[in-house]
Amino acid sequence: MDALDLARWQFGITTVYHFLFVPVTIGLAFLVAILQTVWLRTGNEAHLRATKFFGTLFLINFAMGVVTGIVQEFQFGMNWSSYSRFVGDVFGAPLAIEALLTFFLESVFLGLWIFGWNRLPRLVHAACIWLVAIGSALSAYAILVANSFMQWPVGFAVRGSRAELTDFGAVFGNKVALATFPHVLLASWLTGGVLMACVAAWHLRRGRNVAVFRMPMRLAMAVTVITGTGMLFTGDNLARIMVQTQPMKMAAAEALYETAQPAPFSLFTIGTLDGSEPIFSIGVPGLLSYLATGSFDGKVEGINNIQAQYQKIYGPGHYVPYIPMAYWAFRLMIGFGMLAVLIALVMLWLTRRDRLPENKWVWTAAIWAVILPFLANSFAWIFTEMGRQPWIVFGQMKTAAGVSPNGIGHVLTSLAAFTLLYGALAVIEVRLLLKYGRQDPPPEQPATEDDGPLAFAY
Incomplete structure (x- = not known):
C-alpha cells in the first residue's frame, strides 16, 4: 500500500463509522418527538x-455522533489537502451552513429540551424536540449537498487551479442532492424505527413494562414498514438520476459490460473475480432497464461503451470502478433494508390487537434485526463512494490527484490513531446503549419544579 491507499482506507473507515450514528440521530429525534406529542394529546403517563x-438513548447517540463528525472533518486537511484546495470555495459553503446554522439549531433547542422539563410550557417544550428533529434533517441535507457536488459538480467555475462558487442556488439545488435527501431521510427513520423496536422487543420478551413499550414497539414497526416502502420509490428515482449523472456507476452495479436493451437485473451472480464474465446468474428480465429508464424495454449503456466515451472526453485512463464491490454493495444495501422491513411487517401482524407472541424466536428476530439497517446504510455509502471512482470530484479531479503530499508514515499514524479512537468510542457507545436500554423506564411520579436538567436520564 502507498499513502493514497491508506488515505482512502482512512476516509472509508471514518465515514462509514460516523454514518452509523447519523441515521439514528435523525430517526430517533423524530420518533421521540412523536412519542412526546402522543403523550400531550392523550395524557397517558x-x-x-x-x-x-x-430520549436518553437519543442523547447518547447524539453526543457520539458529534464527536465522530468532528474527527472526520480533520482528514480533509490532513490527507486530502489537494482536494480541499481545489473545492474549498464550493465545498466549504454547505459545510459552513451545516455547522453555523443547522447544527446550531439542533444544539440550542436540544439544550432547551434537556433543561426545559417542567420549566417550559408543555407545548413549547414539545416544539423544542420537533425543532431538533427538523434541524437534524436540515443538517443532513447540507452534508448531502457537499457530497452531491462530488457526484455531480454544478454551480462553479474553474479559475486557475481552484473551483470557485458561481451559483449558490445551483449547488444547493443539485438534482443529486434533491434525489438523495428523501432516500436518506427515509433510511434514517427506518434505522431509528428498528432500533426503537429492538429495545422495546427486549423488554416485551421478558414481560417487563408492557404498558410503556407496547405502543413504541408498534409505532417503530409501522414507521419501518412505511419508510421501507417509501424507499422503493425514492430509490427508483435516485437510480434514474444516477444514470443521468454517472452512468458508469449503474453499469457497475449490474456488472453490465455490454450495452443491453432490455437489460436484466441479476439477483445473484457467480462470476469471475473481476466480474467481467458471469458463470451462473439469477435475474429479472428488464428490471435494470426499468430502474435506469423507467421502461422495461429501455436501453442501458454497458461498461465497455461508457469507458470508450470517457476516454474520448477525459483522455486515456481507466474509468471503471471495482466491479465486485459495486455489484455486491448495491445488492446487500437493498437486501438488508428489505429484510428489516419484512421482519417489521411480520411483527406488526403478530402484535395486532394487543397480542404478544409467546415464541421467543420471534422476539429474538426482532431484537437482532437492529443490525440490518446499519449494514444496509454502510453498504449504501460504500456503493455511493466506490462507484464514483476513479473520481473524487466527478469529471474534475481524480482521487489520486486529491491526496495530500504526505509520506506513508504520516497517513499510517493517523489511520492507526483514528481506528483506535473510533474503537474506543464504539465500546463506550455500545455499553451506554446496553446499560440504559436494559433499564426500566423512569417511574411514574408527579413533576416538581426542583427537577434538574437531565432528570429523565435516570
Whole structure:
C-alpha cells in the first residue's frame, strides 16, 4: 500500500463509522418527538415514560455522533489537502451552513429540551424536540449537498487551479442532492424505527413494562414498514438520476459490460473475480432497464461503451470502478433494508390487537434485526463512494490527484490513531446503549419544579 491507499482506507473507515450514528440521530429525534406529542394529546403517563426513556438513548447517540463528525472533518486537511484546495470555495459553503446554522439549531433547542422539563410550557417544550428533529434533517441535507457536488459538480467555475462558487442556488439545488435527501431521510427513520423496536422487543420478551413499550414497539414497526416502502420509490428515482449523472456507476452495479436493451437485473451472480464474465446468474428480465429508464424495454449503456466515451472526453485512463464491490454493495444495501422491513411487517401482524407472541424466536428476530439497517446504510455509502471512482470530484479531479503530499508514515499514524479512537468510542457507545436500554423506564411520579436538567436520564 502507498499513502493514497491508506488515505482512502482512512476516509472509508471514518465515514462509514460516523454514518452509523447519523441515521439514528435523525430517526430517533423524530420518533421521540412523536412519542412526546402522543403523550400531550392523550395524557397517558406511559407515553411520557417512553419519551424520557428513548430520549436518553437519543442523547447518547447524539453526543457520539458529534464527536465522530468532528474527527472526520480533520482528514480533509490532513490527507486530502489537494482536494480541499481545489473545492474549498464550493465545498466549504454547505459545510459552513451545516455547522453555523443547522447544527446550531439542533444544539440550542436540544439544550432547551434537556433543561426545559417542567420549566417550559408543555407545548413549547414539545416544539423544542420537533425543532431538533427538523434541524437534524436540515443538517443532513447540507452534508448531502457537499457530497452531491462530488457526484455531480454544478454551480462553479474553474479559475486557475481552484473551483470557485458561481451559483449558490445551483449547488444547493443539485438534482443529486434533491434525489438523495428523501432516500436518506427515509433510511434514517427506518434505522431509528428498528432500533426503537429492538429495545422495546427486549423488554416485551421478558414481560417487563408492557404498558410503556407496547405502543413504541408498534409505532417503530409501522414507521419501518412505511419508510421501507417509501424507499422503493425514492430509490427508483435516485437510480434514474444516477444514470443521468454517472452512468458508469449503474453499469457497475449490474456488472453490465455490454450495452443491453432490455437489460436484466441479476439477483445473484457467480462470476469471475473481476466480474467481467458471469458463470451462473439469477435475474429479472428488464428490471435494470426499468430502474435506469423507467421502461422495461429501455436501453442501458454497458461498461465497455461508457469507458470508450470517457476516454474520448477525459483522455486515456481507466474509468471503471471495482466491479465486485459495486455489484455486491448495491445488492446487500437493498437486501438488508428489505429484510428489516419484512421482519417489521411480520411483527406488526403478530402484535395486532394487543397480542404478544409467546415464541421467543420471534422476539429474538426482532431484537437482532437492529443490525440490518446499519449494514444496509454502510453498504449504501460504500456503493455511493466506490462507484464514483476513479473520481473524487466527478469529471474534475481524480482521487489520486486529491491526496495530500504526505509520506506513508504520516497517513499510517493517523489511520492507526483514528481506528483506535473510533474503537474506543464504539465500546463506550455500545455499553451506554446496553446499560440504559436494559433499564426500566423512569417511574411514574408527579413533576416538581426542583427537577434538574437531565432528570429523565435516570
